Amino acid sequence: MKSWFVSIELALIIMVGFRVLSGLIEISAAMLMLKLNSIEKAIGVNAVLAIIGPTIFILSVVVGLVGMSDKLSFSKFLFIGAGVMLILIGIRK
Numbered sequence: 001m002k003s004w005f006v007s008i009e010l011a012l013i014i015m016v017g018f019r020v021l022s023g024l025i026e027i028s029a030a031m032l033m034l035k036l037n038s039i040e041k042a043i044g045v046n047a048v049l050a051i052i053g054p055t056i057f058i059l060s061v062v063v064g065l066v067g068m069s070d071k072l073s074f075s076k077f078l079f080i081g082a083g084v085m086l087i088l089i090g091i092r093k
Contacts, residue, residue, distance in 0.1 A: 011067025015060045022056040025049070054088060
């Protein structure tokens with residue numbers, strides 16, 4: 001019996017791994033906030049999460065683009081890059 005896992009692309013597995021890692025970091029941070037039991041310390045933990053989230057986002061997009069590099073033209077790469085930059089600019093506080 002052939003495993004469905006073999007037919008999944010490596011780039012997709014890496015992207016999923018980044019998202020799972022991000023989720024685990026978020027859950028761990030939430031538990032840490034509860035354990036610290038301090039609003040001031042929770043804000044510090046939340047500030048660290050504000051750095052980790054966009055980093056995981058950028059890494060996932062880069063891995064996805066590398067995985068699709070043979071299917072996209074250079075102009076489409078530029079449009080996608082511009083879109084990612086606009087998202088990052090839009091979420092800045």
